[in-house]
Amino acid sequence: MRIRRELLEYLLDMARNFYPNEFGGFLRERDGVFEEVLIIPKGHFGKSSIFFDTYLLPHDDDIKGTVHSHPGAPLPSKADLNFFSKFGGVHLILGFPFEEWSIKAYRSDGSEEKIEILD
Numbered sequence: 001m002r003i004r005r006e007l008l009e010y011l012l013d014m015a016r017n018f019y020p021n022e023f024g025g026f027l028r029e030r031d032g033v034f035e036e037v038l039i040i041p042k043g044h045f046g047k048s049s050i051f052f053d054t055y056l057l058p059h060d061d062d063i064k065g066t067v068h069s070h071p072g073a074p075l076p077s078k079a080d081l082n083f084f085s086k087f088g089g090v091h092l093i094l095g096f097p098f099e100e101w102s103i104k105a106y107r108s109d110g111s112e113e114k115i116e117i118l119d
Contacts, residue, residue, distance in 0.1 A: 001034065001065070001090040001105050001113050001114070001115055001116065002032060002033045002034065002118055003033065003034040003116070004034065004035050004118055005117050005119050007035055007036065007037060008100070010037070011094060012098045014037075015069035015094040015098040016098050018069060019071060019096065019098070020047055020071050021047055022047070022069050022070065022071065023039070023040075023068065024039075024067065025039045025040055025067050026063045026065070026066055026067075027064060027065035027066060027067055027089075027090070027092070028060065028063055029065065033118060034064070034065060038058070038060070038063065048071075063089075064089045065089040065090040065091060066083070066090075067091070067094065068091075068092075069094040069098065071096050072095060073095050073096075074094060074102055076091075084108050084109075084110060085109070087108075088108050089108065090106070091105065091106045091107075092115075093106070100117070103115060
């Protein structure tokens, strides 16, 4: 997966601001690069999970991935893996302390994906 540094820094800042709660969003891709995030509308951002109404999501063909933070390690939970399988694409988990080295990307099947950060 390829992501703009500016977006990644914004996501890390969001994770820090929501901590100790999780936050989440959907990633918009242009020409094979993630460039924007849509924060989950009317989401409940808790300490160990996020709840939201999928009917509030916009129809947007450019949404190709998701992002959410974890107050601990960036490892997918069983709920994450279930979510990944339903939404497809690439899924970023931003782990505490929300630095570049504490980010992991996963495919829909839960396998790890390499992250390329573009300036």
